[in-house]
Amino acid sequence: MSTGWSGPPFGPIGVMRSWLKPRPGSGDRKRRRSSLVAWVILILGVFYFLLPLVATLEFSLRPKPTTLAYTNVLADPKFGGSLLYSFTIGIITIIVSLSIILPTAFWVRLKVPRLRPVVEFVTLVPFIIPAVILVFGIIRVYSRKPFVFTATEFGSDALLVAAYVVLSFPYMYRAVDTGLASIDVRSLTEAAQSLGAGWTRIILRVILPNLRTALLSGAFLTLAIVIGEYTIASFLARNDQFGVYLSLLGQNKAFEPAAVSLISFGLTWLAMIVIALIGRGTRDRIQITGAR
Amino acid sequence: MTALPLRVRRRPTFSWVGVVPFFLFAIAALGLPLGFLVIGSFQDREGNLTLQNFSDLTTGTIPIAFMNSIEVSIVTALLGGILGFLLAWAVIMGGLPGWIRSAVMTFSGVASNFAGVPLALAFVFTIGNLGLVTKFLFETFGLSLRRDLGFTIYSKTGIEIVYLYFQFPLMLLIIAPALDGLRREWREAAENLGASAFQYWRHVAFPILAPSILGTMILLFGNSLGAQATAFQLTGGTIELATIAIGRQIRGDVLRNPGLGYAMAMGLVVIMAFSITVYTLLQRRSERWLRS
Amino acid sequence: MSFLELTGVQKHFGLTVAVENFNLVAGRGEFVSFLGPSGCGKTTTLRMIAGFETPTAGTILLDGADITYRPPNQRNVGMVFQSYALFPNMSVGDNVGFGLRVRKRPADQIRKRVQELLELVHLSDKLARYPYQLSGGQQQRVALARALAFEPQVLLLDEPLSALDAKIRVTLRHEIRAIQRQLGITTVYVTHDQEEALSLSDRVVVMSEGRIEQIGTPFEVYNFPTTGFVASFVGTLNVLPALVVDPGAGRLSVGGQQIRISRPVSARTGSTLSLALRPEMVSIGEGPAGSNVVRGSVVDVSFLGSIVRIRIGIAEGVNVTLDVFNEPTLILPKLEEAITISFPAEGPLVLESVPVIDTDALVAEV
Ligand SMILES: Nc1ncnc2c1ncn2[C@@H]1O[C@H](COP(=O)(O)OP(=O)(O)O)[C@@H](O)[C@H]1O
Ligand SMILES: [Mg+2]
Numbered sequence: 001m002s003t004g005w006s007g008p009p010f011g012p013i014g015v016m017r018s019w020l021k022p023r024p025g026s027g028d029r030k031r032r033r034s035s036l037v038a039w040v041i042l043i044l045g046v047f048y049f050l051l052p053l054v055a056t057l058e059f060s061l062r063p064k065p066t067t068l069a070y071t072n073v074l075a076d077p078k079f080g081g082s083l084l085y086s087f088t089i090g091i092i093t094i095i096v097s098l099s100i101i102l103p104t105a106f107w108v109r110l111k112v113p114r115l116r117p118v119v120e121f122v123t124l125v126p127f128i129i130p131a132v133i134l135v136f137g138i139i140r141v142y143s144r145k146p147f148v149f150t151a152t153e154f155g156s157d158a159l160l161v162a163a164y165v166v167l168s169f170p171y172m173y174r175a176v177d178t179g180l181a182s183i184d185v186r187s188l189t190e191a192a193q194s195l196g197a198g199w200t201r202i203i204l205r206v207i208l209p210n211l212r213t214a215l216l217s218g219a220f221l222t223l224a225i226v227i228g229e230y231t232i233a234s235f236l237a238r239n240d241q242f243g244v245y246l247s248l249l250g251q252n253k254a255f256e257p258a259a260v261s262l263i264s265f266g267l268t269w270l271a272m273i274v275i276a277l278i279g280r281g282t283r284d285r286i287q288i289t290g291a292r
Numbered sequence: 293m294t295a296l297p298l299r300v301r302r303r304p305t306f307s308w309v310g311v312v313p314f315f316l317f318a319i320a321a322l323g324l325p326l327g328f329l330v331i332g333s334f335q336d337r338e339g340n341l342t343l344q345n346f347s348d349l350t351t352g353t354i355p356i357a358f359m360n361s362i363e364v365s366i367v368t369a370l371l372g373g374i375l376g377f378l379l380a381w382a383v384i385m386g387g388l389p390g391w392i393r394s395a396v397m398t399f400s401g402v403a404s405n406f407a408g409v410p411l412a413l414a415f416v417f418t419i420g421n422l423g424l425v426t427k428f429l430f431e432t433f434g435l436s437l438r439r440d441l442g443f444t445i446y447s448k449t450g451i452e453i454v455y456l457y458f459q460f461p462l463m464l465l466i467i468a469p470a471l472d473g474l475r476r477e478w479r480e481a482a483e484n485l486g487a488s489a490f491q492y493w494r495h496v497a498f499p500i501l502a503p504s505i506l507g508t509m510i511l512l513f514g515n516s517l518g519a520q521a522t523a524f525q526l527t528g529g530t531i532e533l534a535t536i537a538i539g540r541q542i543r544g545d546v547l548r549n550p551g552l553g554y555a556m557a558m559g560l561v562v563i564m565a566f567s568i569t570v571y572t573l574l575q576r577r578s579e580r581w582l583r584s
Numbered sequence: 585m586s587f588l589e590l591t592g593v594q595k596h597f598g599l600t601v602a603v604e605n606f607n608l609v610a611g612r613g614e615f616v617s618f619l620g621p622s623g624c625g626k627t628t629t630l631r632m633i634a635g636f637e638t639p640t641a642g643t644i645l646l647d648g649a650d651i652t653y654r655p656p657n658q659r660n661v662g663m664v665f666q667s668y669a670l671f672p673n674m675s676v677g678d679n680v681g682f683g684l685r686v687r688k689r690p691a692d693q694i695r696k697r698v699q700e701l702l703e704l705v706h707l708s709d710k711l712a713r714y715p716y717q718l719s720g721g722q723q724q725r726v727a728l729a730r731a732l733a734f735e736p737q738v739l740l741l742d743e744p745l746s747a748l749d750a751k752i753r754v755t756l757r758h759e760i761r762a763i764q765r766q767l768g769i770t771t772v773y774v775t776h777d778q779e780e781a782l783s784l785s786d787r788v789v790v791m792s793e794g795r796i797e798q799i800g801t802p803f804e805v806y807n808f809p810t811t812g813f814v815a816s817f818v819g820t821l822n823v824l825p826a827l828v829v830d831p832g833a834g835r836l837s838v839g840g841q842q843i844r845i846s847r848p849v850s851a852r853t854g855s856t857l858s859l860a861l862r863p864e865m866v867s868i869g870e871g872p873a874g875s876n877v878v879r880g881s882v883v884d885v886s887f888l889g890s891i892v893r894i895r896i897g898i899a900e901g902v903n904v905t906l907d908v909f910n911e912p913t914l915i916l917p918k919l920e921e922a923i924t925i926s927f928p929a930e931g932p933l934v935l936e937s938v939p940v941i942d943t944d945a946l947v948a949e950v
Pocket of ligand 1: 597601602620621622623624625626627628629
């Protein structure tokens with residue numbers, strides 16, 4: 001890579017490569033002793049990982065009747081409302097992000113390769129800029145003349161989407177670019193052109209189908225991150241955002257937050273499983289980390 | 293034409309138009325906000341050029357906030373790095389069954405994404421005042437975390453324990469490929485030349501892994517430095533961290549000096565940029581080794 | 585005078601039998617090659633000598649001591665890996681000195697020895713370089729120096745040249761042999777390249793599917809293969825189906841044409857057997873008196889540089905390949921041209937087993 005990034009720092013994209021491939025065994029007699037140590041480490045690790053989840057489950061089941069927290073949550077219109085809101089914001093973010101990144105990555109590969117380092121650098125900037133600083137700058141610029149976005153609900157939603165699009169850039173660009181690299185865009189495009197296809201047709205019929213895996217992984221990662229995001233949404237006063245809703249719930253209720261936290265964990269799992277299924281059989285897996 | 297080499301037809305190229313939307317968006321959502329912060333950090337209240345904001349960083353609670361941030365980041369990077377490495381070693385080289393590796397890796401993908409509000413809540417349910425572990429220790433051993441051990445989750449230590457939940461799996465994910473990159477022949481060559489297992493780790497494996505381990509720890513450092521949502525949810529801002537202090541600047545200009553807020557943001561960005569540059573350099577070095 | 589001795593060595597991986605009943609006695613200073621196709625158990629045998637695999641059965645003696653179950657780091661056996669396996673974090677000097685360093689030798693002694701060995705492999709000027717700064721051939725030389733530095737009793741090489749290109753392969757091959765002679769170190773060399781095995785070794789162990797097919801000097805395995813496998817794997821040869829006409833007089837019929845071989849045949853009249861015939865035994869024309877003369881037509885002519893290989897069909901499905909030296913005066917026969925060829929009665933060898941009939945595939949081996 002020309003900018004010298006060997007991987008986006010906060011989103012170790014591609015690190016999951018070769019996960020499932022076991023190492024060849026060497027028939028080592030020392031294995032037995034080391035595997036005992038390994039088991040101990042593993043069990044301690046699993047314990048640390050699972051304990052908060054078990055505790056959350058236990059906490060959510062403390063009221064009588066045990067399912068009360070869950071029935072309360074499900075009966076709360078704000079729960080469904082916030083999920084719907086975050087989901088909608090997530091979808092819009094994906095659409096905007098893709099409609100910016102896809103043509104750009106394509107164009108950079110095909111027409112202006114010398115801009116590649118610049119584009120790559122820009123897409124990686126969000127790794128250096130914490131979310132709190134990004135939203136700081138956005139609020140300062142877009143809450144005063146000539147751009148008063150924060151005054152209206154719609155304006156604030158637009159700022160939220162814009163910030164999330166920026167957050168999605170690193171892995172969206174990498175996903176699309178890796179996808180493009182694997183299909184040899186130039187030959188495909190030239191082949192399509194020689195058959196008389198126009199640009200729209202080339203993108204819709206030739207490039208997109210070949211990028212399905214990359215695009216879907218990028219999309220689900222975006223969704224997973226957007227739904228749980230708190231920092232940016234809370235500073236933009238987007239109280240319908242799922243993360244903000246959960247935070248408020250945590251301040252006002254005792255057991256319901258446990259139920260919602262578990263549901264949130266389940267959603268992350270779901271997104272990761274979908275990504276794993278989409279990425280199955282492809283060499284590059286994509287992994288990012290989300291809102292802290 | 294060949295006779296007149298000077299008469300080259302020079303068509304104006306519009307090859308850059310394809311990337312215009314990308315750059316427009318990047319300027320609006322990233323460039324302007326950041327530019328605003330940068331410029332603002334060099335201005336006083338009247339808009340005159342000054343360095344006062346940066347020297348003011350040493351006043352009030354700001355140094356404490358930065359020191360706390362750095363301390364939490366160093367502790368979680370070190371511990372997360374060590375624990376993540378041990379677990380990675382256990383599942384990859386510890387001679388455990390192959391399915392454990394895939395399971396742990398997939399789970400780490402989820403855990404490194406499970407952050408922010410729900411994570412903070414989950415730990416409150418675990419070791420908070422009413423948490424499962426707290427309750428268990430008190431009911432079984434009569435041990436109170438707060439009274440007898442002086443521990444509360446709403447503290448720096450608490451933040452560190454919670455952060456480890458995403459630091460540790462992130463380390464695992466990033467370091468796993470490096471462990472995979474340790475070739476069996478290196479171990480065999482070392483043994484063949486008379487080295488003990490310890491000598492192999494000391495002279496070969498560890499030095500080969502060192503840039504990756506160090507680089508990833510630096511990455512974890514940055515990862516923790518930029519985190520805001522988790523700590524805010526956990527402590528409600530009672531523990532001073534750089535991101536929390538910046539958050540207060542966004543909500544309302546507490547110090548009546550916007551320039552100081554911008555300078556704080558710049559300070560954080562500079563530390564982040566520095567750590568990520570070091571990570572990149574180290575990563576490049578280990579890639580060069582592993583390739584040869 | 586046995587120095588390295590493998591007796592009844594076996595290795596099973598689950599149900600796969602990688603090596604079955606391997607017996608070998610190598611003398612001090614001897615250069616032995618394991619030759620065989622990929623997957624025949626060469627590496628596994630070598631790794632058992634190095635200690636990376638434990639034999640399922642059998643014993644390995646080194647200079648009279650039983651090392652069968654000794655850990656690899658206590659064997660004093662030097663190994664050169666196919667992929668070099670240089671430590672990427674160490675300079676050339678540190679790589680070569682590693683074996684002495686872990687043995688806690690004094691620093692100046694190590695330095696001297698490293699210099700000695702780098703001179704031996706002609707890399708004195710690369711002392712401070714790192715592996716990624718070296719070419720493949722240079723890396724392999726460093727690997728050789730490293731394996732020799734701690735004065736092992738045996739040197740093991742597992743296809744050390746297979747990752748290099750043809751020119752360097754030949755040069756390095758000669759260098760390895762020269763160094764081995766100079767040091768007089770007992771060496772086991774694994775390869776699937778018959779030319780390498782034949783040109784380097786004192787003795788060649790030809791292996792197939794975990795079994796030893798034949799052990800002998802290059803001259804023996806090339807000229808007097810004892811099995812069809814050896815005959816077909818070592819060198820290029822014609823395997824011809826023959827009908828026994830008169831066993832006592834060595835009269836046979838190949839593709840309907842009568843030939844005579846110098847030794848009597850033990851098979852009965854009317855039975856079939858396989859004959860091995862090397863291409864260099866066959867020449868164009870009637871040959872000297874007493875030669876076997878066979879007629880056929882040219883099927884293929886291929887130019888191989890110093891020699892030209894001509895394939896002649898002498899009957900349906902029976903082809904004979906022959907080599908002629910490439911001289912400026914050479915007049916090449918044309919395709920489908922009728923041609924007469926001849927070979928001496930000593931040429932054909934009767935093979936013990938009759939495994940291979942596909943002569944085209946055999947010739948393609950080389
Ligand atoms: N660690 C192992 N586990 C299972 N089978 C193995 C292992 N190592 C080698 N084998 C099998 O043993 C046979 C011989 O392998 P090897 O000694 O590597 O052959 P060669 O070096 O002659 O190519 C092969 O069939 C191979 O698949
Ligand atoms: Mg082999």
